[in-house]
Amino acid sequence: MLNHDGFVPEEEFINGDYIRETLEKSKAASDEEIERILDKADRFEGLTHLEVAALLTNENPVHLERIFQIAGKIKEHIYGDRIVMFAPLYLSDYCINGCTYCGFNCHHKYNRKKLTMDEVREEVRILEKMGHKRLALEAGEDPVNCPIEYILDCIKTIYDMKTDGEIRRVNVNIASTSVEEFRMLKEAGIGTYILFQETYCKETYEKMHPHGPKSNYWYHTTAFDRAMEAGIDDVGGGVLYGLHDDPNFEVMGLMLHNEHLEKKFGVGFHTISSPRIRPAEGTDPTAMDHGVDDEKFKKLVAIVRLAVPFTGMIISTRETMEMRKELIKIGISQISGGSSVDVGGYSARERNEPQFILSDSRTNEDVVDWLMEEDVVPSFCTACYRSGRTGDRFMSLAKSGNIKNVCLPNALMTLTEYACDYGSDEFKRKVDRLVASKLPKIDNEKVRTLVAGNIEKIKGGERDLFL
Numbered sequence: 001m002l003n004h005d006g007f008v009p010e011e012e013f014i015n016g017d018y019i020r021e022t023l024e025k026s027k028a029a030s031d032e033e034i035e036r037i038l039d040k041a042d043r044f045e046g047l048t049h050l051e052v053a054a055l056l057t058n059e060n061p062v063h064l065e066r067i068f069q070i071a072g073k074i075k076e077h078i079y080g081d082r083i084v085m086f087a088p089l090y091l092s093d094y095c096i097n098g099c100t101y102c103g104f105n106c107h108h109k110y111n112r113k114k115l116t117m118d119e120v121r122e123e124v125r126i127l128e129k130m131g132h133k134r135l136a137l138e139a140g141e142d143p144v145n146c147p148i149e150y151i152l153d154c155i156k157t158i159y160d161m162k163t164d165g166e167i168r169r170v171n172v173n174i175a176s177t178s179v180e181e182f183r184m185l186k187e188a189g190i191g192t193y194i195l196f197q198e199t200y201c202k203e204t205y206e207k208m209h210p211h212g213p214k215s216n217y218w219y220h221t222t223a224f225d226r227a228m229e230a231g232i233d234d235v236g237g238g239v240l241y242g243l244h245d246d247p248n249f250e251v252m253g254l255m256l257h258n259e260h261l262e263k264k265f266g267v268g269f270h271t272i273s274s275p276r277i278r279p280a281e282g283t284d285p286t287a288m289d290h291g292v293d294d295e296k297f298k299k300l301v302a303i304v305r306l307a308v309p310f311t312g313m314i315i316s317t318r319e320t321m322e323m324r325k326e327l328i329k330i331g332i333s334q335i336s337g338g339s340s341v342d343v344g345g346y347s348a349r350e351r352n353e354p355q356f357i358l359s360d361s362r363t364n365e366d367v368v369d370w371l372m373e374e375d376v377v378p379s380f381c382t383a384c385y386r387s388g389r390t391g392d393r394f395m396s397l398a399k400s401g402n403i404k405n406v407c408l409p410n411a412l413m414t415l416t417e418y419a420c421d422y423g424s425d426e427f428k429r430k431v432d433r434l435v436a437s438k439l440p441k442i443d444n445e446k447v448r449t450l451v452a453g454n455i456e457k458i459k460g461g462e463r464d465l466f467l
Ligand code: SAM
Pocket: 101, 102, 103, 138, 139, 140, 141, 173, 174, 175, 176, 195, 196, 198, 239, 240, 275, 276, 277, 278, 279, 280, 318, 355, 356
């Protein structure tokens, strides 16, 4: 039963032949057509998968320059110059799948581990001291060692912790599951349900996932249908670049998937992650054959930004500091900081097997400091989810152009809270200077006055103020 053998959805919304044909045909798009598409993106209207295909296959450097320029404009216009911070928390590396590229695959022999509830609390206390308010829970797939009840216990343990710097939003990145189990996650109060498609190419998918429950392409690809049916409004997708030989195909898959969710549920991806494959112990080196180079990767990220201007875009510590700096300018709105990708890695009494090797191993403090040097406001905001701004309610606020008037204020308030709770005197002064330079960017005078007042209240000891 767990192999989901024979599972095929009512509608096969990803069709490899169609994607390949569309990409081929789109190579004929004229300069006028590309300019029309770019003008549309420049008006924040988003793009269809056909328009995306035309941009993906166009090699003209003049158009590429404009793609980057518009991506930067969209990012600035919609979200303002803030970056939301989060950290992954690895709960369990027990896994019965054979994903050829992942250090947790079942053929890799090492001592597996899952956190006890005391260890969950210990890890969370460390993450809180790093300033984090938003976590992404990660686990391998193993219904015996890591059943849904265990994940639910972890979520409850985290939300129940009554500490000073509490975790306010718990996102979950676990295997595709049933509507019933998604309902349990919804009831437990998760934020976003995140699942990477890995690859949209069915043949490559089957090669990379030779056995185990994850091997059924369609059961995996329809996870968000079941999550949304269960009432989870915010779902986060992504592909693992490097598995399939054509990254354009992967972006097309993402677009068709997004259009499918929009058509069926009225709202598409809340976030899109763009992980690139990294070396990992115990994996098949040929799984890394199709790495995407930096220039191509930037182009893909920017085109996604143009296509879905209101979708959050996430980059993890799989990318180097230099790369993250460039990606922030062209559309990324969320990054992780100070991450550990092994079970128990934050308390690290014993070193465990990491899922893959990181590219950015700076502390969260260093990442925050660096963002500020880049004139970006690191944000520990968790307001939307807690104010009921999820799913289409979030999207309509974003589309009205008003999300910026909420994001920047919340970023300034949460950064001040972070400085008060964890910063040195020198860091506090630095935050004060940044806040003073960014406050005038809040257009609405009433909101500006409110935020300035709230910042004083936070300095006076009040916490968790948000719009
Ligand atoms: N086990 C669940 C699953 O596979 O969907 C939950 C998430 S898994 C812990 C997190 C993600 O890490 C995977 O979806 C995969 O995209 C990514 N990952 C695995 N191996 C990787 C590697 N070598 N380099 C970069 N990312 C990797």
